[in-house]
Amino acid sequence: MRRLVSRFILLAMAMMVARADAAPELRAFWADTWHAAMRTPAEVDAMLQAARTARANALFVEVRKRGDAYYISHYEPTAGDVASGFDPLAYLIQRAHNETPRIEVHAWLVMLPVWNSTTPPSNPAHPFNRFPQWLTLNDSGANFDGNNYSFDPGNPEAADFMYRVALDVLRHYDVDGVHFDYIRFAGDRWGYNPVSVSRFNAAYGRTGQPAYNDSVWSQWRRDQVTQLVRRIYASAVALKPWCKVTAATITWGNGPTSESAWFSTSAYSAVFQDWRAWTEEGILDIAIPMCYYNHANSTYRTYFNNWITWAKNHRYNRSVAIGLGAYMNTLSNTLAQIDLVRTPTAQGGYSDGVVFYSYAAPNVDGSGNIQWYNPTAYTTFGNYFGQWEPVPALPWKTSPTTGIVMGVALRGSDLQPLDRATVTLFRSGFSRSMRADGNGAFAFIDVPPGTYTLRVSASGLPVVNRTVAVSAGSVWRETVLAGTLGGVPLPIDDLIQQSDGLVVILPDVRVVAGNDRLGGSIYVEDGQTPTAIRVNTNPAVPWIEGDRVAVLGTLSTQGNERVIVPAAIRLVGVEAPSTHSLQLQVVWQQWLSGSVPVQVDVLRRDGALVKRYTFTPDDTGIVTWPRDGAIAPGWYDVRVKSSHWLSARLRDVFLPTTGAAEISLVNGDVDGDNEVTLYDFGLLVQAFGTMPGDALWNPNADLDGDGEVTLFDFGILVSSFGLSGE
Structure with a gap:
């Protein structure tokens, strides 16, 4: 009985403190994947139900935990606890976006930690196993910080890899944002990857190993983290300007109460995460400081108040939301913290909302025990908020x-x-x-x-x-x-006319088919014409469709194909997957009715089948199919077959491309064997005089599509008699 009374009082409190001036506000949960969240469709459905009960409008879901993926990644293996054949992120987006109210989905990426155990991952494709040379070290040479092995952003290859991982999600999923976690060092004695140290020494004319507390070395490490954030942010805006780039940022200890105090915080001086500068420069859309403090402790209440005041006063031209440690607080104390977050500072600073850590652990009881997946917590938050509200608009994105x-x-x-x-x-x-x-x-x-x-x-x-x-x-x-170019810069159309042995340079071309599909080669286009050329390359980190690269290499001929054997290839940008398509106008000869399904075969010149599609053209006979990445760029034949028409072939079509072609199909193949013979004549005789519903009706004998088999159909067959398809 006492428990029921306590719950009633708690719910009443929640309703009393709910804002009367309801307005757009970020109300979100972090959903980690160390606990049940998105391993199966049922887990996703339960998470969304809880979020909607809590009147939440966003979820920050952990899709990269430690070098694994809760989505289909081009670079990292799928997490081992995901149900076979299941794409958690795709399913979550579909359910979150298509049901009411709409829930934003932010892809939470643990950026630099790549493994958390002294026993290596069993999967040889795991990045920890593939790229040990990218790990950060401490000043004693150790590579395990007690919790994680992490990549070092001062190693350009490691930074480039994490750049690609972050944008892979954005390029291939309809997420509302990408969210960085652990985009920092473990402490001030970390960051000694040999490549980073070598670069530092080259930059400042030094030798040996810098001291961990060397101010220049500290700034170097700070810069490596900031440069990675900046590069991802700019590319994210280029790809999807409406998507949000956010980060869970470090607080730790007491919050700064003066401008100079910032430089003594752990964020700035120990882990080299200068998130105040990120908001000032504008390379984050939303900073979400993790203000995880037990509100029952008066000292921690002071820390909490100082941090949220600092954050609200240092949003600059971007947004701030406060991360709450719900997992360590009772429900009443979490509600008290929300009230404080909602209160403007004396300088007029404010927060755009709250993010609860976490969905799995929304509160503790009075004894400090975590209440896992507590439905009362979700209901309490929902009652506190009162009604669902959309996330705030970000004017630098909307206007x-x-x-x-x-x-x-x-x-x-x-x-x-x-x-x-x-x-x-x-x-x-x-x-x-x-x-x-x-x-x-x-x-x-x-x-x-x-x-x-x-x-x-x-x-x-x-x-x-x-x-x-x-x-x-x-x-x-x-x-x-x-400086001087190492090769001759030519458009691809001109380049393929040149002699073997010419060293050529392509400064900025698009990968239209990558290593992920082709293995040891890629195809690139320069955008001036649809002509593509093969580049033989098989790097440890694959090139994928939409990568922009610079290529330097020697022109060669392999078989009947022009090829570049590269001396160097560099990533210069990324783009979204192509939406280019081939438009094919199908003409069904001697046909009075509407559109008919067609089978489209893409063939090599030797006749080998590359890919088979089945389409239903529109009423005008037009077939459009997207560049799906399944076909390497090159010259092909396209064969089309439809019902009682003979197949026809378009020869020497360059695919994939944007273009249009017409193909005409000859009528009369009643039995579908791709030739017009006496067998077709016999079937026509058998169906003569019938209409739909008759016992002997054969729709393939109705060659003109008028709904009956008549002498007109015999006339069509006679005109095609003896012909066969391509």
């Missing part, structure tokens, strides 16, 4: 007034990244400069509209100036090759 300039700087002779090249964007009254990262990448955020000069300066190379035009909401991407 942008600035643009982005981004790109990659490479040495023209060998496509080596211009690590730490000085990149300056300027015009009269405006100038910004930055250092390119270890992959040569750079990005300027929130650039006012106008025409600018982009200048790249690197030691020993001539200065390169480019003119760029920025408009509101635009992303200008520039690939800069500095």
Whole structure:
């Protein structure tokens, strides 16, 4: 009885403190995948039901836990606890977006930790097993921090890999955002990957190993993390400007109460996560500081208040929401923390909402015991909020007034990244400069509209100036090759006419078929024509469709195909999967009715079947099929067969491409054997005079589609007698 009374009081409190001025507000849960959340459809359904009960409008779901994937990844293995054949993220998005109320889905990525046990993962494809050279080390040479093995963002290959992993989700799933976790070092003694140390020494003319508390070395590590965030943010805006880039950021200890106090926080000085600078620069849409403090403790209440005040006052031109440690608080204390989050600061700072950690552990009882998947907690939150509200609009996304300039700087002779090249964007009254990262990448955020000069300066190379035009909401991407080019730059159409042995360079081309489908080669297009050329390459991290690459190599002929054997290939950007298509106009000869299903075979020139499709054209006979990545670019024959028409073949079609072609089908193949013979004549005789519903009705004998078998159908058959399909 006492428990029932307590629950009644708690629910009454929740209803009393609910805001009267309901307005858009982020109300979300973090849903980790160490616990039940999205291993099966039933788990996803239960999570969504709980979220809707709580009047939540977003879920931050852990889709990369430790180098594994709760989605179909091009780079990492599927998590071992996912039901066979199940795509958790795809199912979640479908159910979250298509049912009412709509729930936003943010892909939560644990960024740098890649494994959490001293026993290696059993899957040889796991990145921990494949790339041990990317692990961060501490100043004593150890690579396990007691909790995790982590990749080091100061190693350009590791940073490039994490860039691709983050954007892989964005490119292939209709997520509402990508969410970073553990995008930091484990502590101030970490970051000693040999490649990062070597780069640091080269940059500052040093030798040996820097001390862990060396201020220049600390800033170097801080920069490596920030550069990764910046690169992902700019590319995310280019890919899907409406998607949100967010991060769960470190608090730890007492919150800063002055501007200078920020530089003593663990976030800034120990793990090198300068998230205050990220919001100021605009490379995060929403910072979500993890203010996990037990509200029953007066000291921690002070820490909590100081952190949320700091966060609300340092949102700059971006958004802040507060992460609440619901897993360590009673329901009444979590509600008290929400009240504090909703209260503006003395300076007018505010939060756009709350994110609960976690869906699995929404509260503790009075004795501090976690109440796993507690339905009372979800109901209490729902009663507190009162009614569902949408997430707040982000004006820099819905009504942008600035643009982005981004790109990659490479040495023209060998496509080596211009690590730490000085990149300056300027015009009269405006100038910004930055250092390119270890992959040569750079990005300027929130650039006012106008025409600018982009200048790249690197030691020993001539200065390169480019003119760029920025408009509101635009992303200008520039690939800069500095110095003498190592090959002849030619359009692909011209290149394939050249002699073998010519060294060529393609500064910025799109991968239209990748290693994930073709193994040891890719195909690239330059966008000037639909012609593609094969590039022989089989890297440890595959190239996939939509990658933008620079290629340097030697032209060759293998079989009847022109090929580039590369000396170097570099990632210069990413794009979404192609929506290009081939449009085929099918003409059914001597046919009065509507559209008929067709079988479309894509054949190699030797007749081998590559891919078979079945389509129902529209009423005009037009078939359109998307570039699905199943066909490597090249020249093919296309064969079309439909019901009682003979097959026809289009020869020498370049696929995949955007284009149009017409194919005409000859009528009269009643038995479907692809020739018109006496057997077809016999079937026509058998069905003569029948209509639909008659015992002997044969729809394939109704050659003209008028609903009866008559002399007109015999006339069609006679005109085609003796013919066979292609």
